[in-house]
Amino acid sequence: MAAIQQVAVVGGTHGNEFSGIYLIRHYQRHPELLQRQSFHAWTLFANPEAYRANKRYLDADLNRQFRREDLDNPALSNYEQSRAKVIDAVLGPKGNPKVDLVIDLHNTTSNMGPVLILTQAGDFYNQLAAYVKMKMPEAVISCDEDLLPAEDHKLLCTTGRYGVIVEVGPQPQSVLRQDVLEQMHSMTQHILDFADLYNRQALPALPSEVEAYRYLHSIKLPLNEQGERLGMVHSRVQDQDFKAIEPGEPIFKLFDGKELTYQGDTTVYPSFINEAAYYDNNLAMSLNEKITLAVPPVAGH
Amino acid sequence: MAAIQQVAVVGGTHGNEFSGIYLIRHYQRHPELLQRQSFHAWTLFANPEAYRANKRYLDADLNRQFRREDLDNPALSNYEQSRAKVIDAVLGPKGNPKVDLVIDLHNTTSNMGPVLILTQAGDFYNQLAAYVKMKMPEAVISCDEDLLPAEDHKLLCTTGRYGVIVEVGPQPQSVLRQDVLEQMHSMTQHILDFADLYNRQALPALPSEVEAYRYLHSIKLPLNEQGERLGMVHSRVQDQDFKAIEPGEPIFKLFDGKELTYQGDTTVYPSFINEAAYYDNNLAMSLNEKITLAVPPVAGH
Numbered sequence: 001m002a003a004i005q006q007v008a009v010v011g012g013t014h015g016n017e018f019s020g021i022y023l024i025r026h027y028q029r030h031p032e033l034l035q036r037q038s039f040h041a042w043t044l045f046a047n048p049e050a051y052r053a054n055k056r057y058l059d060a061d062l063n064r065q066f067r068r069e070d071l072d073n074p075a076l077s078n079y080e081q082s083r084a085k086v087i088d089a090v091l092g093p094k095g096n097p098k099v100d101l102v103i104d105l106h107n108t109t110s111n112m113g114p115v116l117i118l119t120q121a122g123d124f125y126n127q128l129a130a131y132v133k134m135k136m137p138e139a140v141i142s143c144d145e146d147l148l149p150a151e152d153h154k155l156l157c158t159t160g161r162y163g164v165i166v167e168v169g170p171q172p173q174s175v176l177r178q179d180v181l182e183q184m185h186s187m188t189q190h191i192l193d194f195a196d197l198y199n200r201q202a203l204p205a206l207p208s209e210v211e212a213y214r215y216l217h218s219i220k221l222p223l224n225e226q227g228e229r230l231g232m233v234h235s236r237v238q239d240q241d242f243k244a245i246e247p248g249e250p251i252f253k254l255f256d257g258k259e260l261t262y263q264g265d266t267t268v269y270p271s272f273i274n275e276a277a278y279y280d281n282n283l284a285m286s287l288n289e290k291i292t293l294a295v296p297p298v299a300g301h
Numbered sequence: 302m303a304a305i306q307q308v309a310v311v312g313g314t315h316g317n318e319f320s321g322i323y324l325i326r327h328y329q330r331h332p333e334l335l336q337r338q339s340f341h342a343w344t345l346f347a348n349p350e351a352y353r354a355n356k357r358y359l360d361a362d363l364n365r366q367f368r369r370e371d372l373d374n375p376a377l378s379n380y381e382q383s384r385a386k387v388i389d390a391v392l393g394p395k396g397n398p399k400v401d402l403v404i405d406l407h408n409t410t411s412n413m414g415p416v417l418i419l420t421q422a423g424d425f426y427n428q429l430a431a432y433v434k435m436k437m438p439e440a441v442i443s444c445d446e447d448l449l450p451a452e453d454h455k456l457l458c459t460t461g462r463y464g465v466i467v468e469v470g471p472q473p474q475s476v477l478r479q480d481v482l483e484q485m486h487s488m489t490q491h492i493l494d495f496a497d498l499y500n501r502q503a504l505p506a507l508p509s510e511v512e513a514y515r516y517l518h519s520i521k522l523p524l525n526e527q528g529e530r531l532g533m534v535h536s537r538v539q540d541q542d543f544k545a546i547e548p549g550e551p552i553f554k555l556f557d558g559k560e561l562t563y564q565g566d567t568t569v570y571p572s573f574i575n576e577a578a579y580y581d582n583n584l585a586m587s588l589n590e591k592i593t594l595a596v597p598p599v600a601g602h
Binding site for chain 1: 330339355
């Protein structure tokens with residue numbers, strides 16, 4: 001497998017998620033934290049205009065603009081659609097990229113802890129997940145829509161040959177928490193270490209499998225026919241990201257006092273519970289299944 | 302003392318603080334929760350335009366526009382300055398108000414719990430504080446700038462003869478949490494009950510004093526000469542609203558790894574720690590002193 005030669009660490013894809021913005025600023029001042037023996041790494045501030053406006057985005061969510069077809073369509077011309085084309089030219093172009101590994105730094109208002117989100121399948125990702133989980137047992141591994149071909153992915157990190165998201169919460173929008181910043185820094189350092197050890201064929205022995213959560217679908221808040229909300233996430237579910245929900249358990253509390261239960265027929269694991277940024281779509285949470293990723297043995301072990 | 306005849310419950314003074322907006326909507330649908338035997342109560346949605354924009358405000362913080370001098374100045378004409386004049390005409394006019402008690406509902410991203418903020422001094426307020434604390438022991442009583450004459454107060458709730466703020470957190474901006482909504486509802490109900498019992502001279506015996514926190518001043522995040530942040534709230538202080546800070550204890554963690562300590566010479570109690578809305582002013586937290594409010598005896602006890 002070809003080596004990782006170029007690594008981009010991206011912050012501020014959403015302008016009000018502050019940890020990544022401060023972390024890349026810190027790495028710019030301390031390049032020794034970014035560089036490793038076997039690759040060149042650099043930082044990118046993806047949406048500084050949204051940061052200046054103290055908003056997630058100006059016109060459209062930047063992290064939904066990276067389908068190859070959309071990048072190739074000059075009629076998609078608003079601020080983030082334009083900025084996406086510039087970022088694709090810098091990191092990509094998607095399909096034949098300059099950058100081998102994109103690490104995109106995000107925050108959530110949900111109580112998810114430090115999460116490594118994998119957006120594609122493959123041995124590299126599973127070894128990375130096992131390494132991060134070994135070094136940082138509190139990390140959660142999340143697999144997001146891994147059946148889509150890369151060209152149809154909308155996410156910024158899919159512009160690189162490999163791409164992952166570091167997603168850490170809970171942190172309110174436009175706030176910087178020390179604990180969240182430190183968790184993001186730790187996970188990013190482990191990913192950089194992994195890429196360097198991978199290049200140098202110096203990885204330690206890894207466990208043969210690693211637990212992960214695979215995204216199934218999102219569920220909406222209960223609405224009436226006029227689209228008005230009838231209730232909210234149940235307090236028993238609030239903050240319980242990645243904790244099992246069984247069929248029949250309450251998930252919503254209606255304003256009239258009633259409870260709605262989960263109507264599926266299998267155990268699911270919620271994430272992005274009550275995420276502020278998903279609120280205008282009335283999304284209540286994502287549901288995941290628990291899976292096991294097989295980790296191929298590392299050469300030499 | 303004249304009775305409380307008109308009560309206004311105000312939500313959405315800040316457009317991204319959702320609990321008050323949903324609570325007044327709930328009260329509109331269930332007027333039996335709002336009305337009491339001895340007064341007329343109604344609701345006001347203070348800044349629906351900011352809510353539609355999913356922002357704290359459009360042009361300026363609405364809850365800083367209620368100085369009498371500013372209300373009388375037609376040159377102060379941006380959206381919130383105009384809306385403040387309308388609200389003053391509805392609730393006030395300040396100085397000779399139609400409304401006897403304004404209850405303004407707010408959220409904070411800080412871990413403050415349910416807080417009753419008193420903006421003026423007086424027997425009515427101290428009895429109210431004692432009643433709320435007796436019914437809801439987890440409530441915190443906060444005294445905000447209580448030495449200013451009402452006409453110089455900038456807060457919306459000072460348009461009424463009496464005015465208080467119900468401030469509940471932690472809740473990220475643009476999120477609705479069941480636990481926070483229920484705390485706001487409980488405190489609001491206790492305030493309405495108090496006003497009714499007060500009118501009917503039917504208050505229960507109250508303790509002779511109640512613990513409160515009096516605002517001293519705010520402190521800023523550490524900045525360099527260019528105004529750039531050099532650090533963040535220390536993780537030992539984060540989420541510890543109303544917990545004592547002693548002189549010499551760490552309060553900031555700098556990005557270079559150093560710690561800054563509290564340089565005052567008395568014990569202080571922080572609030573609004575890392576509040577998202579104060580971030581553009583670089584405010585790190587408010588500092589308070591702990592005080593005791595004397596509660597005058599209730600007639601008949």
